[in-house]
Amino acid sequence: MGKVIAISNQKGGVGKTTTLINLGYELSKLGKKVLLIDGDPQANCSSGLGVQSADISGSTLYEILINKKTAAKVILETAYPNMWLLPSNSNLSGWQVEIAAMPKREYFMASAIKNLKAQYDFIFIDTPPSLGLLTINAFNASESVLIPIQCEYYALEGISQLLKTMRLVKERLHPSLHLEGILLTMYDIRTKLSKEVADAVLRNFKHKTYTSIIPRSVKLSEAPSHGKPIGVYDETGLGAKSYKLLGAEFLSRQSVA
Amino acid sequence: MGKVIAISNQKGGVGKTTTLINLGYELSKLGKKVLLIDGDPQANCSSGLGVQSADISGSTLYEILINKKTAAKVILETAYPNMWLLPSNSNLSGWQVEIAAMPKREYFMASAIKNLKAQYDFIFIDTPPSLGLLTINAFNASESVLIPIQCEYYALEGISQLLKTMRLVKERLHPSLHLEGILLTMYDIRTKLSKEVADAVLRNFKHKTYTSIIPRSVKLSEAPSHGKPIGVYDETGLGAKSYKLLGAEFLSRQSVA
Ligand SMILES: Nc1ncnc2c1ncn2[C@@H]1O[C@H](COP(=O)(O)OP(=O)(O)OP(=O)(O)O)[C@@H](O)[C@H]1O
Numbered sequence A, B: 001m002g003k004v005i006a007i008s009n010q011k012g013g014v015g016k017t018t019t020l021i022n023l024g025y026e027l028s029k030l031g032k033k034v035l036l037i038d039g040d041p042q043a044n045c046s047s048g049l050g051v052q053s054a055d056i057s058g059s060t061l062y063e064i065l066i067n068k069k070t071a072a073k074v075i076l077e078t079a080y081p082n083m084w085l086l087p088s089n090s091n092l093s094g095w096q097v098e099i100a101a102m103p104k105r106e107y108f109m110a111s112a113i114k115n116l117k118a119q120y121d122f123i124f125i126d127t128p129p130s131l132g133l134l135t136i137n138a139f140n141a142s143e144s145v146l147i148p149i150q151c152e153y154y155a156l157e158g159i160s161q162l163l164k165t166m167r168l169v170k171e172r173l174h175p176s177l178h179l180e181g182i183l184l185t186m187y188d189i190r191t192k193l194s195k196e197v198a199d200a201v202l203r204n205f206k207h208k209t210y211t212s213i214i215p216r217s218v219k220l221s222e223a224p225s226h227g228k229p230i231g232v233y234d235e236t237g238l239g240a241k242s243y244k245l246l247g248a249e250f251l252s253r254q255s256v257a
């Protein structure tokens, strides 16, 4: 039965979308069936895999959430055998306003995707850099949350706010929600700052932090402009190796649960 | 009479807060009286200037917006003669939900700060990485919007969404809103990608894009952990020089309006 995991951090630009695409790809290469859901109106996950907004007009997560289309009609194959994409475009940003006053507004995404679990091993949901209704919906649709943390000063500040929001969701909306893991990203070996941030995270969350660390790598920032995961765009580089290690570590932690 | 400018881009991690602090500081060194308003519940602007959330509890932008305190009681002096800070903490994130159903909810910030204009030459408002109620409030409180754009692939995608939102705000809520300028940030001279993104931005927005470009610089990412603007933390480095050039160019564009 598929496990649903939200990738979230309200701090912007920390590597949420990059981790979704590349962890998803590495797991698909290890034979797992993976669905990526683009839950951010910026739709970077869709464009990072080469899907342009004009190609999917009227056939996105938004149409599923408003019951206009079924998921089966919207889900796209990718160029990679075990990986599928449920795309989005900027229409999704209007949805939060449309449903703001509706009852059970926090659970729309959960009910929209519950029938998909049986078809995949893992379903990852990308979230926008905020703790608004889209992110809360993604939390309620997920079993756990994977938190990328950029190895920079501001990134430390936001962790307590994010964990507080997760606790509130767990207490009030979704009791089984838990932390999947913390991933250190954009680690720059040239700077003291990266080490200081990494040490601080490990002091507080040692058992929950992946030993695989994603280095800052220009190739990783170039890959989305080619619409490819790093494991395809620059297979032998540091970026690809680090996400490959993460994929293996992520899987090994599943059985230990 | 002070000019109010929002610094905004819904794409996360593009250098909004970094530009607010450092452009503000450079203008203060040129003799302008500058107020920085932390309009993001992440409160990175406050912590980037060394102000910790516990020190300002009960005395932030939130208390002004709910009419519990006057701005004069909340505004802090900084270590720099011509620069002041109106701080925030995570309480601000609850405000958007509290006021979601109130009439004139888009104008609360505008009325809260209108009496401050006479005391400053420039007032800059930091915004969160979203186009929600906080950002709309900041737009309605401002004359113009300064848009930092990171020289990376995903950053290009979001510009049209941001400009569309600005147009809607201009048509429906605030007719005098205009684009202050576009700032290219985190330009990495080692990569083709930076040049491609910069060229694309210049093709579409040549007259509105500052010729001053902010390079990617480790010192810039270290400065906030010391609570200092880059012009103080690493005065002779590339980061400080680029924001100093921006300060001068920003001022020269004011008179040309
Ligand atoms: N390890 C890395 N090294 C260098 N660049 C990276 C790395 N990971 C991501 N990037 C780049 O940094 C930027 C931010 O990453 P990404 O968009 O994945 O973050 P995000 O958290 O999804 O952002 P948002 O908050 O806007 O959704 C992107 O331009 C991406 O290509």
Ligand SMILES: Nc1ncnc2c1ncn2[C@@H]1O[C@H](COP(=O)(O)OP(=O)(O)OP(=O)(O)O)[C@@H](O)[C@H]1O
Pocket (backbone or CB within 6 Å): A010, A011, A012, A013, A129, A152, A153, A154, A155, B011, B012, B013, B014, B015, B016, B017, B018, B019, B040, B042, B044, B127, B128, B129, B185, B186, B187, B214, B215, B216, B217, B218, B220, B221, B222, B224
């Ligand atoms: N020119 C630069 N070179 C290197 N690092 C930078 C530069 N500008 C900003 N940074 C760092 O990049 C990260 C993102 O910058 P910043 O927090 O200012 O962006 P933001 O747009 O305000 O993010 P958010 O969307 O979360 O509000 C921070 O860790 C910051 O220190």
Ligand SMILES: [Mg+2]
Pocket (backbone or CB within 6 Å): A016, A017, A018, A040, A044, A126, A127
């Ligand atoms: Mg993203």
Ligand SMILES: [Mg+2]
Pocket (backbone or CB within 6 Å): B016, B017, B018, B040, B044, B126, B127
């Ligand atoms: Mg910011």
